Amino acid sequence: MAPQGSRAELEFGGPLGAAALLLLLPATMFHLLLVARSGPARLLGPPPYLPELEELWSPWALLLCLTWLGLQAALYLLPARKVAEGQELKDKSRLSYPINGFQALVLTALLVGLGVLAGLPLSALPEMLLPLAFAATLIAFIFSLLLYLKALVAPASALAPGGNSGNPIYDFFLGRELNPRICSFDFKYFCELRPGLIGWVLINLALLMQEAELRGSPSLAMWLVNGFQLLYVGDALWHEEAVLTTMDIIHDGFGFMLAFGDLAWVPFTYSLQAQFLLYHPEPLGLPLASVICLINAVGYYIFRGANSQKNAFRKNPSDPRVADLETISTATGRRLLVSGWWGMVRHPNYLGDLIMALAWSLPCGVSHLLPYFYLLYFTALLVHREARDEQQCLRKYGLAWHAYCRRVPYRIVPYIY
Ligand SMILES: NC(=O)C1=CN([C@@H]2O[C@H](COP(=O)(O)OP(=O)(O)OC[C@H]3O[C@@H](n4cnc5c(N)ncnc54)[C@H](OP(=O)(O)O)[C@@H]3O)[C@@H](O)[C@H]2O)C=CC1
């Protein structure tokens, strides 16, 4: 079969960039895990030591990861309060997706709560982070390989616009098939929102419990980090349907980048602040804690306001919440908002997300750069994502997109960028 989209522009630095990222992403994750538990906690220094294979490999960790995936898959298959339709595909069909992510979060919390009451040693989890991250990375590699093989027999109409260059490393990294499924089980949609995001808050909780065991009670800084990130994950699952319009679902294939990102990178690096706090307690007074809460609230207000405004508008432009907003027409028949949040900058939701990222790091103090890794990485990710989205919008909307850019000149931060 001729590779689809072989003339499409290569992203992420082409095959060389993809090969480098294949090694760099897992290496960075292990570096962060090792540095977070070391005394100096120096983000930019060498790792404190190179772990032996025995410290990384544990069949129990692999079993635990597989059990976790099995549990989340079972919760995904439970009856959903709603079944949503995805965007129209190349062959004009639409796929169905269960909307039961929040239900999965609540049921997981209940099961974990019962488990803890019955003696499940959740606070032992932080000691297992290295072998768990290793097992998750292994699963992501094998899973991506299976997805790559599955795409070899998929019809051309099922392939993603990128990720089909013909170069095996590049295609393995980006992912060839757009919506790999077995029957109605959608692997990309499942991975994007369930095991990694819920795993992230579970790891945070285990770190909080271990801190309580070590120091008598969890610190205020640990409470804040847990609370803010639980709000973020709860919000994502509550508004699960919105993920169906993201470029990950509509445009990107499912390959190593998303499989590793969803299954390993999110739970083990997004929990970095809580990991840091366990090994580097940070005293935090109420006045500073209140300021940090305010920063998170402002970030969340912008993030949620912007996302909800766009979602409401895309669902029904005459919705009374958005009907008064100014718009411009495009040749596709879809309109673009040019007032409200989307008239302030072209990605107000990214701005809110970045403000929240700052609030998640501040409880860890300012003596180390390590807890700010998420903010730095996330800024790079969103700047790159914004550029990718811009290219896609330019292709979709042409002249109308230029008009929008003239009307709203700043991308993420008003008057700065
Ligand atoms: N924590 C994390 O690691 C990550 C978090 N995120 C968050 O996920 C959320 C979703 O992000 P993402 O998928 O990147 O992108 P967006 O939700 O910003 O969606 C971009 C799309 O919105 C539509 N759009 C753009 N401008 C307008 C306008 N003026 N009026 C109406 N529609 C417009 C276009 O699609 P169309 O016109 O086709 O509708 C465009 O392609 C964000 O809040 C982001 O911060 C994202 C990545 C990683």
Ligand SMILES: CC(C)CCC[C@@H](C)[C@H]1CC=C2C3=C(CC[C@@]21C)[C@@]1(C)CC[C@H](O)C[C@@H]1CC3
């Ligand atoms: C490993 C690489 C560096 C890149 C990995 C990227 C992924 C971690 C992210 C790609 C898009 C994501 C989205 C979210 C989480 C991170 C990933 C999977 C959200 C689910 C986070 C919560 C938001 O409310 C919605 C996001 C959609 C995109």
